[in-house]
Amino acid sequence: MSDQYLIWSHEHGAWWGPARQGYQVRLSEAGRYSHEEALRICAEAIPGDAARAGALQELPVREADVLAMRVRYRTRFPNLSIEAWE
Secondary structure, eight states, X not given: OOOOEEEEETTTTEXXXXXXXXXXXXXXXXXXXXXXXHHHHXXXXXXXXXXXXXXXXXXXXXXXXXHHHHHHHHHHOTTOOOGGGO
């Protein structure tokens, strides 16, 4: 079974939704993509204008890594919550 990827949008401050539809604030509602599809989506979003050349607007993130970071965050800051990780 291959890893699932999420896509974080720096531009929108949210996760890509399922089936490339909209943006979701909560991790639980984010779309899951194959590695290849996530890379393709993010590559298509790289701006071509000189003012933002090289900026990554969308970033593919392995779901397992996000979940592991969420555990570490909750261990370090047990009284704080990040909506994007819920």
